Structure formats: structure tokens, C-alpha cells
Amino acid sequence: METTVKLYTLSYKQSKTYLTAALFVLGNIILPQLFHLIPQGGVTWLPIYFFTLIGAYKYGWQVGILTALLSPLVNSFFFGMPAPAVLPTILLKSILLATGAGFVAGYFKKVSLGLLVLIVAFYQIFGTLGEWMMQGDFYLAIQDFRIGIPGMLLQIIGGYLFITHFIRK
Incomplete structure (x- = not known):
């Protein structure tokens, strides 16, 4: 599936960048709180990444980086999750x-499930390698691939639906 949608590249000079990032950060606060009500919900559904993907894809890497860091x-x-010990790994990913x-949104200027699969695979593979280097534990590093497949699918399918149907303009 491929859909043409309006994509933006907001710069750090625009106040809209910070307002947009703040809304995605808020989403990345609320969604993990909801998923943490489910046992193992955070490690299974990977909710902290959901609005980072959407923000970066729809509004550019600047909004994405602000959302990714904040x-x-x-x-x-405020909530102790992610735990400070895993914060470097979460920030890297x-x-x-x-x-x-x-980059993908800016280069291809369209959205598709295949492109979202590419993005999720990219950050998970290289993030896992980084986590392995930081933690020194391969089994721990591949946790997202052992437990987080539902979360990756949520990012791909949910991200696609969100970008194409909810924030189409």
C-alpha cells in the first residue's frame, strides 16, 4: 500500500516545530502510561517510539529529534519509566x-507500509547493535526481537494509519 500525503519539514527556527513536537511528546507520555497498565506492556508494545515515528515522518527529522529526546x-x-539504566538505549533507538x-520521508516523499517496515527494521537492527555494545549482553539486546514484535507491528500499521488517516493534512 502506498499513499501520497502532505509531508512537512519544519525547522528549529519555527515555533510550530516546538508546538508540534510538544504534542507528540505528550502522545509519547500518554500512550506508554496506558500500555504499562498491561503486564509487560512496555517491552511488548514499545509505545515510547510510536509518536516519534509519526512526528519525524510527517513533520521532519527536527520534530522527530525533539520528540525522540524529550x-x-x-x-x-516523572514516571520512572524507562528506568535510568536503560535510558541510553531508549535514547539511541x-x-x-x-x-x-x-530521511526516508524526505527522500521518498510518500508513505507506504514497506517504507515504514524499512524504518522500523533500521532503528531496531542498529539500535540492537548499539545496545549490545553498551550492555555487553546479546540476549538482553535482542529483547525487542524476542518480545517486541507486536510493538513493531503497531508502529508500522498504526503509524501508517495515523499518518494517512488522522493527520492527513
Whole structure:
């Protein structure tokens, strides 16, 4: 499936960039809180990445980077999740996701399930390698591939639906 939608590239000089990022950060605060009501909901559904993907894809890497940095930091500070010990890994994956989504959207100028699969695979593979290097534990590093497949599918399918139907303009 491929859909043409209006994509933007907001710059750090625009106040709209910060307002848009703040809305996506808010989404990345609310969604994880909901999923953490489910046992193992965070590690299964990977909700902290959902609005980072959407923000970066729809509004550019600048919105994505702001969302990627602020979402985990605010969540950790106010709710203790993600735990400070895993914050570097979450930040790495979030930044990879934001830059990957911003680049792909800017290059292809369209949205498709295949492109979203590419982005999720990119940030997960390279994020897993980074996590393995940081933690020194391969089994822990591949946790998203062992447990988080539903979350990756949510990002791909839910992200596609959100971009094409909810924030189409």
C-alpha cells in the first residue's frame, strides 16, 4: 500500500516545530502510561517510539529529534519509566528512529507500509547493535526481537494509519 500525503519539514527556527513536537511528546507520555497498565506492556508494545515515528515522518527529522529526546527523558523523570539504566538505549533507538523516518520521508516523499517496515527494521537492527555494545549482553539486546514484535507491528500499521488517516493534512 502506498499513499501520497502532505509531508512537512519544519525547522528549529519555527515555533510550530516546538508546538508540534510538544504534542507528540505528550502522545509519547500518554500512550506508554496506558500500555504499562498491561503486564509487560512496555517491552511488548514499545509505545515510547510510536509518536516519534509519526512526528519525524510527517513533520521532519527536527520534530522527530525533539520528540525522540524529550519523550524518554520526561517519562523517566516523572514516571520512572524507562528506568535510568536503560535510558541510553531508549535514547539511541529513538534518535535512530527519528533520523531514519525523517530521511526516508524526505527522500521518498510518500508513505507506504514497506517504507515504514524499512524504518522500523533500521532503528531496531542498529539500535540492537548499539545496545549490545553498551550492555555487553546479546540476549538482553535482542529483547525487542524476542518480545517486541507486536510493538513493531503497531508502529508500522498504526503509524501508517495515523499518518494517512488522522493527520492527513
